[in-house]
Amino acid sequence: MRLLGISLAVLTMVASAAWAQDTLTSAENEQQYSACMVLVDKNPAEALESAVAWEKRGGADAAQHCQALAFIGLRQYEDAGVLLERIAETMPQVRAPIAAEVFGQAAYAWKLAGKDERALHDLNQGLLLQPKSGELLIDRALLYGESGMYFEALDDLNAAADLLPGRPDIFAYRASAYISLSQLDLAADNLDQALLIAPDYPQALLERGKLRQLNGDKEGARKDLLRVLEVAPKTDVAGAAQQQLEKLDLKAE
Numbered sequence: 001m002r003l004l005g006i007s008l009a010v011l012t013m014v015a016s017a018a019w020a021q022d023t024l025t026s027a028e029n030e031q032q033y034s035a036c037m038v039l040v041d042k043n044p045a046e047a048l049e050s051a052v053a054w055e056k057r058g059g060a061d062a063a064q065h066c067q068a069l070a071f072i073g074l075r076q077y078e079d080a081g082v083l084l085e086r087i088a089e090t091m092p093q094v095r096a097p098i099a100a101e102v103f104g105q106a107a108y109a110w111k112l113a114g115k116d117e118r119a120l121h122d123l124n125q126g127l128l129l130q131p132k133s134g135e136l137l138i139d140r141a142l143l144y145g146e147s148g149m150y151f152e153a154l155d156d157l158n159a160a161a162d163l164l165p166g167r168p169d170i171f172a173y174r175a176s177a178y179i180s181l182s183q184l185d186l187a188a189d190n191l192d193q194a195l196l197i198a199p200d201y202p203q204a205l206l207e208r209g210k211l212r213q214l215n216g217d218k219e220g221a222r223k224d225l226l227r228v229l230e231v232a233p234k235t236d237v238a239g240a241a242q243q244q245l246e247k248l249d250l251k252a253e
Helices: 008-017 026-042 044-073 077-089 093-112 116-129 134-146 150-163 168-180 184-197 202-214 218-231 236-252
Strands: none
Touching: 026 044, 044 077, 044 093, 077 093, 077 116, 093 116, 093 134, 116 134, 134 150, 134 168, 150 168, 168 184, 168 202, 184 202, 202 218, 202 236, 218 236
16 A cells, blocks of 8 residues: 655645745745755755755744645655644644645654654544545545554545546555455455556555465466566565565465
């Protein structure tokens, strides 16, 4: 299952929201924000330094948001989570959709920090503000799934499927939950749907490899798992596929 992700859409919303004091114009803050985002990817330490200086000049929450993302890049996940929560909690009601996305980012930070309960709390807060956020529902479903709460995960995934029809990841994650519940026929149906939409979708190939192994089709399982390594090398999904292949080889000995 995928990690909770930072939504790129929220970055545009943050800049356009013009969270700033009067010392800088909206255009200046948007330009500063874009530059800070580039630095977050290239040099998080430099981005943090730049964002702190920008905040002192009137960057306000936009500058703090860049600081929080820099903290994630520096693997200071708890610092990022606390700061992102503060930003989301202090936003006015008119910015509820943005606050919901920022709560989702805070959940991502807490997930990376190994604090799943705090991550779940923030996802719940985000969904209170934006109940029809398909992305937040998916992220909460993944947390539920990792905690063994498969029926709760399926409830969220079913709701997300209504909001985001045609998404192969939702079908793949539902299949994963069904496999865990030993409902293999339902898992197969969902994987068929995922791979019909995206024939080389890595998560679906991984789950089908697991399913085929459970059904005794070792060659089919190996084919799917090797395909994951081809289409998504150096990813978390590829790492999971490699582990599954190793288990397959051990059982073959």
